[in-house]
Amino acid sequence: MTRDSSRAGRTESRRRPVTIHDVAREAGVSRGTVSRVLNGGHYVSPAARAAVDAAIRRTGYVVNRHARSLITGRSDSVAFLLTEPQERFFEDPNFSVLLRSCTQALADRDLPLLLMIAGTEDERRRNLRYIGAGHVDGVLLVSSHSGDPVVARLDEAGVPVVACGKPLGQSARISYVAADDRGGAREMVRHLYASGRRRIATVAGPADTPGGVERLVGYHETLAECGLPADEALVAVGDYSRASGETAAERLLERAPDLDAVFVASDLMAQGVLDALERAGRRVPEDVAVGGFDDSPAALASRPRLTTIRQPWDRISTEMVRMLLARMAGEEPSAVILPTELVPREST
């Protein structure tokens, strides 16, 4: 009796859900015909279709997805799989945007999104098992560190997957969409150069992440193009945390006290850089210009507000979903690189 709202009227009763059989009887056709209109309406006369549509409306029928899946072999659902250091991802506002946009893009196709987290080996096994069993038609993968075993296992399982970011060091045939990290870095460094800076340092991300590698490459390329000498004293590495940015900046200041700009591979680290600079008595942007990456809330929250590089998260999600659907429809894997955008603010 818990399940039964006793309100009178049109509340569809929970006790005997209306089935395709009821609709067929109501419409005066066979169940096969109802099913046909449900599945695209091919080979159905306009009259029959109209009758069925009306019956569906009258009865409030909604398909039983389990019965359908049992026979089609599809689950009509998609997994959003997050592997490893999830903590970091859940604190990353970009991740939230990604998750939300994917959910909505999928919802437009009437595909529920199953959120799966695989931080531990145990969770990894469980999720892989679930996916491997065909309980899901495709997976949207967020996995950053190189050599993630999940990538290979997913590939083996033969399930369509689209990754967010290029899976490092993987030969798996999986689709991915990524922001143009290198291009973004180039744009930022060019911007710094254009504003007159000539001793441009950088705080890179970890070498086993795409952002760590590509943004550093972009930095080096642009320096060379501008005719600025390469100087290892100007390069430090952080781990994307604010504290690591602070430490890196201290090292930089020590090795190259004459630096007049820092390109930082993430906004969070850039905040740390700002802290160190302030403590060292350098004014931003007067003495030192600071450029971040991500356009996260941190960029707006910091003082001065950070000039940064915006990644097109909305488009990334849209593309991921589009590509996954394509894979699910049998298309071959592909890759898409999306352009970033410079967001000038007060720190440069």
Place this chain on the structure above:
Amino acid sequence: MTRDSSRAGRTESRRRPVTIHDVAREAGVSRGTVSRVLNGGHYVSPAARAAVDAAIRRTGYVVNRHARSLITGRSDSVAFLLTEPQERFFEDPNFSVLLRSCTQALADRDLPLLLMIAGTEDERRRNLRYIGAGHVDGVLLVSSHSGDPVVARLDEAGVPVVACGKPLGQSARISYVAADDRGGAREMVRHLYASGRRRIATVAGPADTPGGVERLVGYHETLAECGLPADEALVAVGDYSRASGETAAERLLERAPDLDAVFVASDLMAQGVLDALERAGRRVPEDVAVGGFDDSPAALASRPRLTTIRQPWDRISTEMVRMLLARMAGEEPSAVILPTELVPREST
């Protein structure tokens, strides 16, 4: 052929999944017996069970959830439903913690979590329809604004739901778990008082949110207890945004220039308060103490670091899942209020 990794060996073939039938044959028992060991192992001899277990291991069998659901009527999955101003929630780090913990707590019970977002009326309809169709066994609801129609409709649909936070202005019989907003506010104000502050102002949240109401009540109660006069000049209201905190502080400073402390109903607004205070030349905490609420990353990112109130998000999620499971098992709705914790830092 896309679905077939051609690797040799034990990769379970995707083409003909092993069914309960295969296991039965392998174990030398009937399908009914296999099913019985799958479902708790009651009424099965130890010998039969051992044979079935071995056969399952040998064949790599994993149950077809669609077939099971078709007959049991359960979906063995749960929805995490987010209604309205989703943007705000997705930027709220607390929300991320909640989502992650719920996912994991559910995973421990082998229950997948479907993420559903109902920001627009259209999405609301679609999701309600999905849930109403019984595609999900229960729902974890995150909905803040009072009078959310979703609450009532969920209740009508007769599906078990547990809300995060007390659903305002609803008579629906739904379970909920909430942090002790009032108690947290009291603790903060008492802390401010204990440090010698006597002109304690507050920036409250919107009046149609539990946090807006309860934290303000806690503030008033504590002032009275401490024998401090109620003074409306000391009360301002914001909308949880940083900018609104700044504006509110300006108003406060104008109406009560002698204030020596501000209890702010969220860390984000507290950042805005810090901005205004700095611009007004007041030192924190020397001239004015500032207390926040949430213990969000913003509290750590701000300078000085914010003294704040931590909500027990881990426990909140655990409780929500536990209560939902209880509801799904037929128990009556209930409510749980969890204690908060003062986190002293540099701003007081």
Place this chain on the structure above:
DNA sequence: CTGAAAGCGCTTACAG
């Protein structure tokens, strides 16, 4: 404790 059998609600060839 165990097997044979019915049936969950749908889709899909197969004949017409």
Place this chain on the structure above:
DNA sequence: CTGAAAGCGCTTACAG
């Protein structure tokens, strides 16, 4: 274009 029928993989009374 349409109906009758088989069958998807499971669970669950029902007899033994």
